[in-house]
Amino acid sequence: MANSASVTKDVVESVLCAYGLEDGSPIDEEGLVRITVDVLRRTGWSNDLIKAMGWRLYESLTSRVLSFHGLSSLHDVTVVHKGTRSQVDVIGVGSDRLYVIECKRWRRSIYRGQMKNLGEAARRRAVLIAELLRERIGPGSKVVHVVPVVLTVYGGPEVIEEAFRVPIQSLPAFIAEHPMALPSPPLIRVELGEKLNGELMTKIVKRVARTFGEGVLERTS
Numbered sequence: 001m002a003n004s005a006s007v008t009k010d011v012v013e014s015v016l017c018a019y020g021l022e023d024g025s026p027i028d029e030e031g032l033v034r035i036t037v038d039v040l041r042r043t044g045w046s047n048d049l050i051k052a053m054g055w056r057l058y059e060s061l062t063s064r065v066l067s068f069h070g071l072s073s074l075h076d077v078t079v080v081h082k083g084t085r086s087q088v089d090v091i092g093v094g095s096d097r098l099y100v101i102e103c104k105r106w107r108r109s110i111y112r113g114q115m116k117n118l119g120e121a122a123r124r125r126a127v128l129i130a131e132l133l134r135e136r137i138g139p140g141s142k143v144v145h146v147v148p149v150v151l152t153v154y155g156g157p158e159v160i161e162e163a164f165r166v167p168i169q170s171l172p173a174f175i176a177e178h179p180m181a182l183p184s185p186p187l188i189r190v191e192l193g194e195k196l197n198g199e200l201m202t203k204i205v206k207r208v209a210r211t212f213g214e215g216v217l218e219r220t221s
Contacts (some may be wrong), residue, residue, distance in 0.1 A: 058105045059090055062151060066092040069175045072198025079125065081132045086125045095195045097179045100126040101149045110152060119161030122148040123186065130190045140193030145179035148186055162186045
């Protein structure tokens with residue numbers, strides 16, 4: 001880890017000792033995510049360490065940041081609604097917010113044209129999920145803010161084609177800010193019949209085993 005990510009051995013060793021892993025004990029995925037978050041905090045969210053991650057760890061790290069802020073998360077979700085099918089990397093769920101996150105761990109800068117396409121795609125996914133929630137939960141007075149996000153390694157925070165571009169090192173600060181403080185668009189306001197939470201989303205996800213028609217939110221992992 002230290003060699004591939006330009007992190008000092010002292011930092012890595014101190015973290016491993018803190019988790020009782022200095023003897024080379026095997027680490028499961030959950031443990032690896034916890035250790036990675038700890039190292040990132042101690043190194044100021046090192047870009048070298050982020051670039052050294054695999055896709056799966058990158059998405060798991062995203063979910064861990066969401067959980068630090070009291071949000072539930074779903075991985076690799078496929079949204080099917082009115083004949084349209086779309087894949088979402090990570091969905092973060094809170095009582096009044098829902099983050100639709102596309103994780104891009106590209107090891108190079110993203111050109112403006114590419115970001116434009118990514119922003120448009122993220123917006124379409126967020127709109128699709130907002131429409132699905134209105135249909136499955138029903139209208140009401142509970143306001144939920146749907147936030148389309150393109151998560152990147154490089155670049156700074158910006159609004160691109162009705163979506164938010166957020167570098168992963170800025171994700172904690174972005175999540176800490178209430179969606180009401182964000183510009184609309186890209187923010188999508190949805191009024192539902194009940195508050196949104198992880199349990200409700202999980203119930204919707206589980207229905208895919210019994211439902212094969214339109215208007216289904218399904219989990220693919």
